[in-house]
Amino acid sequence: MSTVTWIEHGTEHTARWRSENGAPPPARLEVVADEITANAALRRLRSGTALLWRGDYHNARQLLTAVGRRLDQRRPPEGLRIAELFRAHRDQRAQRAELLGRILVLLEPGARLGLRRAPDVAAACREAYGEPTEPTLVSLPELLGVLGAWQWQQQGVPVPALGERIHPRHSVFSPSRSEYVDLVARAPLPAVDGGASAFDLGTGTGVLAAVLGRRGAARVVATDLNPRAVDCARENLQRLGLADRVEVLEADLFPPGRADLVVCNPPWLPGEPTSALELGIYDEGSAMLRRFLKELPEHLTEQGEGWLILSDLAEHLELRSRAELLGLIEQAGLEVVGSDSTPARHSRAADARDLLHAARRQEVTTLWRLRPVARTTAV
Structure with a gap:
């Protein structure tokens, strides 16, 4: 470090210099105040x-x-x-984040923030960084993100x-957009005696694995x-009482074996992520999407089904x-056997000021409900 x-x-x-998004340490630093x-x-x-x-x-x-307001005055x-507008907008947001990330604060040993009227940030920083044993410089925007993540972790996010409530942790994508969860909650599970086995790939907070467990999946591997x-x-x-039904593994996408149902909610936008949280939004070259589709057939049981x-x-x-x-679905030897859709309900979809x-x-x-073409049966 x-x-x-x-x-x-x-x-x-x-x-010490700490940056969760990998920003380099400052070459020049000036002490400023009110x-x-x-x-x-x-x-x-x-x-x-x-x-x-x-x-203060x-x-x-x-x-x-x-x-930030002054930086926001620049428009594509x-x-x-x-x-082109999306790329220009994203470039500007990255430049904005880079500049604002040069406003720094000093965490003393024990994660104490020695500023007037500063909140107690120790618990939030220990969750994000571990126990700081020496003075550490962090950007103010990052610290505010750490505090926000800690608040979400304590309060939880309601999942209808x-x-x-699901309780996210720092750098884990929050299920604040409930529409994709609702789709998993109402799609027909594969009919298997004794209940279907399921894989939840890229589980994040475990919200989809929890939905599958609550719906009666016999065994879920997330x-x-x-x-x-x-x-x-x-x-x-x-916390939800599902630990005996759902196993969580650290793995690069698929666990070993096959399942009656394989669920994947990959990042939705092709692009390079610039932070840990953006890993839940951007999938460079649609790599995760492509790999899920390509490897899905070899991880399904005879009557198994994949949900994308x-x-x-x-x-x-x-x-x-x-x-x-x-x-991509066709190239993977898969066929769509059913689908269910829902419009976006988040606030940005209704904000006409958004570029x-x-x-x-x-x-x-x-x-999208997918099955290998050779095993597709009528629905």
């Missing part, structure tokens, strides 16, 4: 200077908001195709299909490559066509 050294009041200070204006801060950030905040905590948050040029997600899913399933849950937002953004998706509103308001999420 890198260290950062700076001079403050004539004394040299050193701290007197700095948003315009002055933005000039320094654009010059490549990181700002170590030593003033709430004033730091206000500065972050004010600088008119007349871009929707795919379960009638329960997998995830992220160790934090594995721990998170296990905690949720234990996928938003069509990528189609409306011209990032992947419906013909391309259907072509991508034209695409978002058309978004539909579909559960």
Whole structure:
């Protein structure tokens, strides 16, 4: 882990550098406090200077908001195709995140934030980082994300299909969009004496595995490559009383063996993720989608069925066509034997101020029921 050294009041200070999204340590650092204006801060950030905040905590948050508003005034040029607009918008958001990520705070040993009116951040930081034993520099936006994730972990996210709350953990994608969960809750399970066996690939919080367990699947194996997600899913399933029915494994997509039902909700947009949370949104080259389809037949029982849950937002953004998706299904030797769809219900779909509103308001999420062509039976 890198260290950062700076001079403050004539004394040299050193701290560990921590960045969850892999941002490099700052080459230049300036200590600032309440007197700095948003315009002055933005000039320094654009010059490549990181700002170590030593003033009031709430004033730091206000500065972050004010600088963010100034950055949001830049808009992509008119007349871009929707795919070009999406890429320009994403580039601008990445640049915005990079600049705001140069506003830093210092965590003292024990994860104490020594700013006026600062909250107690120790428990949230221990959950995200472990026990900090030395001074650590983190960006203020990252710290706010850690605090938000901790609040979600404590309070949980209501899941109507379960009638329960699911508790996400830091860097594990939250099931705040319930429409894909509802699709899994109402799709017909394969009819198997004694109950179907199921795999839930990329389980995250374990929400879909929990739905399958509650619906009567005899045995569910849930997998995830992220160790934090594995721990998170296990905690949720234990809390829901399903630990005896659902096993959670750290695995790269498929577990060993075959199942009557294999469920996969891959990231919906082709693109390179830039943080741990974006791994739940972006799938570079549609790699996870392609692999799921290609390997699905060898993991299904004789009458088994695969469920692919996928938003069509990528189609409306011209990032992947419906013909391309259907072509991937056909190339894998699979056939669609049923589907169920639901429109997007999240707030962005109704926000006309969103640059991508034209695409978002058309978004539909579909559960595709797939079987190998050679074994397809009438439905």
